[in-house]
Amino acid sequence: MKKCLFLMMIFFSSVTWAADNLMGDVEKQALNVPAVVMFLLFVSATLGITYWAAKKMRSTSDYYAAGGGITGFQNGLAIAGDYMSAASFLGISGLVYLSGYDGLIYSIGFLIGWPLILFIVAERLRNLGRYTFADVASYRLAQFPIRTLSAFGTLAVVALYLIAQMVGAGKLIQLLFGLPYHYAVVMVGILMVMYVMFGGMLATTWVQIIKAVLLLIGATFIAFMVLKHVNFDLNVLFEQAVAVHPKGLDIMAPGGLVSDPISAISLGVALIFGTAGLPHILMRFFTVSNAKQARRSVFFATGFIGYFYILTFVIGFGAIVLLSTNPEFFDVNGLLMGGNNMAAIHLSKAVGGDFFLGFISAVAFATILAVVSGLTLAGASAISHDLYASVLKKGNSTAKQEIRVSKIATVILGAVAIYLGILFEEQNIAFMVGLAFAIAASANFPTLILSMYWKGLTTRGAFIGGFAGLLTAVGLVIIGPIVWVDILGNEQAIFPYKYPALFSVSIAFLSIWIFSITDKSKRAENERQQFEHQFIRSQTGIGAHDAAEH
Amino acid sequence: MSADLYEQVKLNPKFNQLVKQRSRWAWTLSSIILIMYFSFILLIAFVPEWLGMPLFGGVITIGIPIGVFIIVAAFVLTGIYVHKANKDFDRMNQEIIRALK
Numbered sequence: 001m002k003k004c005l006f007l008m009m010i011f012f013s014s015v016t017w018a019a020d021n022l023m024g025d026v027e028k029q030a031l032n033v034p035a036v037v038m039f040l041l042f043v044s045a046t047l048g049i050t051y052w053a054a055k056k057m058r059s060t061s062d063y064y065a066a067g068g069g070i071t072g073f074q075n076g077l078a079i080a081g082d083y084m085s086a087a088s089f090l091g092i093s094g095l096v097y098l099s100g101y102d103g104l105i106y107s108i109g110f111l112i113g114w115p116l117i118l119f120i121v122a123e124r125l126r127n128l129g130r131y132t133f134a135d136v137a138s139y140r141l142a143q144f145p146i147r148t149l150s151a152f153g154t155l156a157v158v159a160l161y162l163i164a165q166m167v168g169a170g171k172l173i174q175l176l177f178g179l180p181y182h183y184a185v186v187m188v189g190i191l192m193v194m195y196v197m198f199g200g201m202l203a204t205t206w207v208q209i210i211k212a213v214l215l216l217i218g219a220t221f222i223a224f225m226v227l228k229h230v231n232f233d234l235n236v237l238f239e240q241a242v243a244v245h246p247k248g249l250d251i252m253a254p255g256g257l258v259s260d261p262i263s264a265i266s267l268g269v270a271l272i273f274g275t276a277g278l279p280h281i282l283m284r285f286f287t288v289s290n291a292k293q294a295r296r297s298v299f300f301a302t303g304f305i306g307y308f309y310i311l312t313f314v315i316g317f318g319a320i321v322l323l324s325t326n327p328e329f330f331d332v333n334g335l336l337m338g339g340n341n342m343a344a345i346h347l348s349k350a351v352g353g354d355f356f357l358g359f360i361s362a363v364a365f366a367t368i369l370a371v372v373s374g375l376t377l378a379g380a381s382a383i384s385h386d387l388y389a390s391v392l393k394k395g396n397s398t399a400k401q402e403i404r405v406s407k408i409a410t411v412i413l414g415a416v417a418i419y420l421g422i423l424f425e426e427q428n429i430a431f432m433v434g435l436a437f438a439i440a441a442s443a444n445f446p447t448l449i450l451s452m453y454w455k456g457l458t459t460r461g462a463f464i465g466g467f468a469g470l471l472t473a474v475g476l477v478i479i480g481p482i483v484w485v486d487i488l489g490n491e492q493a494i495f496p497y498k499y500p501a502l503f504s505v506s507i508a509f510l511s512i513w514i515f516s517i518t519d520k521s522k523r524a525e526n527e528r529q530q531f532e533h534q535f536i537r538s539q540t541g542i543g544a545h546d547a548a549e550h
Numbered sequence: 551m552s553a554d555l556y557e558q559v560k561l562n563p564k565f566n567q568l569v570k571q572r573s574r575w576a577w578t579l580s581s582i583i584l585i586m587y588f589s590f591i592l593l594i595a596f597v598p599e600w601l602g603m604p605l606f607g608g609v610i611t612i613g614i615p616i617g618v619f620i621i622v623a624a625f626v627l628t629g630i631y632v633h634k635a636n637k638d639f640d641r642m643n644q645e646i647i648r649a650l651k
Contacts, residue, residue, distance in 0.1 A: 104617040112587045115624045118631055119576040238609045252611040253602025254594045261595040268591050299632045306621045533556040539569055540559060540643055543552035
């Protein structure tokens with residue numbers, strides 16, 4: 001372990017050195033010294049935590065669920081850290097900068113799933129599960145098909161999300177730190193593997209908590225400086241923004257983001273149900289000691305995420321006011337340097353100088369690291385806990401074997417993520433996070449929710465319906481406008497809507513229902529009978545795995 | 551072992567009461583969220599110009615306080631549920647568990 005950390009440090013110094021030497025021939029921004037210093041501080045602190053977590057780790061419960069010892073408040077911060085990706089920080093503030101009000105519509109969509117997770121998912125999930133959401137989905141159903149389905153759903157979501165994050169990370173780091181794309185992707189990959197492999201859930205949780213705190217502080221400071229600039233009068237902020245923005249008054253109203261009602265509702269369905277089907281998010285509910293703490297987690301997470309989205313709105317408008325009139329931030333073509341997604345980064349320089357720019361750049365990097373670590377852990381757990389221990393070994397593997405498989409899976413996932421990150425460098429990846437949400441909403445969410453709420457659910461129904469949802473979501477995205485027209489270059493899309501969720505979620509629920517009620521097998525009868533006890537456990541927590549159990 | 555406990559809980563009338571109360575709260579709050587969100591989405595789809603109407607004659611439009619309100623309301627509703635659960639559901643649950651032999 002110590003040796004690895006040491007090697008890591010050497011790797012790091014050589015990377016920074018290489019960056020210095022490459023400055024001349026690669027086109028990117030100058031090396032930002034405060035950013036590198038602050039980033040190295042973050043990395044050393046988190047690697048220190050990883051070392052501490054590795055020493056504490058003894059059981060599978062420590063590895064997958066941080067021993068169940070995270071408090072509701074800490075977990076709320078960690079959930080926020082998992083959910084507030086660099087894409088939402090830079091992407092939404094960039095969207096506000098570009099078209100004003102539309103950014104707020106996006107934020108609301110990303111937030112609105114959280115209260116529903118609290119009301120209908122969180123407590124039952126904690127009472128029934130142990131390490132992964134498949135524990136709950138397969139509680140009274142056949143292990144082999146349901147865990148296989150859940151693992152497929154998990155890995156599909158994780159892979160898409162990881163590619164999007166890796167490509168985003170590479171480009172962002174290239175821009176902020178002056179590091180070549182490939183170095184950046186490899187570095188992110190190695191760091192996330194270190195956190196997850198040595199530190200498990202405990203280290204991942206603390207990486208997310210630290211990142212969430214840094215991001216909230218940074219965003220609060222930018223928003224505060226924006227408000228100070230307008231003497232804390234929102235009216236002045238909006239008036240100045242309208243005056244300098246090329247779209248004028250249009251930025252104060254919904255634009256063309258969601259046009260027809262079907263797309264609007266479909267996007268809403270994907271965001272609401274998708275949030276409740278994201279494997280790395282669901283996994284976080286097993287890190288707390290009981291249903292009460294799971295509840296508190298969502299309360300704090302909703303508060304932090306909501307506050308953060310309000311900040312991004314202020315930041316986006318601040319960028320309109322403070323950047324638009326300053327030629328320093330624009331290239332020769334009059335476009336914002338690095339693209340609209342850099343609005344928050346440039347704004348941090350405008351309000352806090354180079355030092356604060358360094359801070360925000362380091363935070364953006366930390367943000368990516370925290371999100372990819374959570375994803376990697378979720379993917380590795382699906383492989384080791386669901387596929388290896390439960391399906392392949394039928395529950396007869398030792399804790400040591402299971403953790404070893406998980407570590408191997410982590411390394412493989414890391415290598416795959418680096419490879420795909422490099423492979424997709426020049427590709428259009430805009431559809432990937434949307435597709436990840438659609439799959440989570442169409443495959444993971446229906447089986448999970450019906451396993452907890454519907455007595456009639458059987459293995460046959462869940463298996464066929466879950467895969468039907470997954471395949472429909474993927475298929476409709478491929479023949480839809482984003483892939484069929486924008487990427488494959490066809491004239492017209494076969495499926496006219498950008499967001500498939502309304503259709504794929506309906507198909508999933510419908511086929512689960514049909515194939516469950518027509519299931520007359522002995523096994524199905526047995527599964528329906530077991531619902532009552534499962535229901536009592538989900539409500540009271542009697543028999544639930546608690547923190548002390550090892 | 552647990553199976554025996556579950557059979558006992560099933561017979562306890564307090565359990566039914568807990569389930570009923572909690573479901574009522576959970577589904578009521580969920581409907582509020584869903585109605586609020588999908589009304590907002592439909593307003594955007596059908597009458598975006600209504601959301602773009604100026605408020606008090608300034609540049610701030612009706613859509614902005616509505617949007618911020620939804621974010622705040624999401625947080626407040628989670629607070630209401632957590633408060634109710636801490637105050638009542640946990641107590642009822644404890645009573646059910648204490649009654650087990």
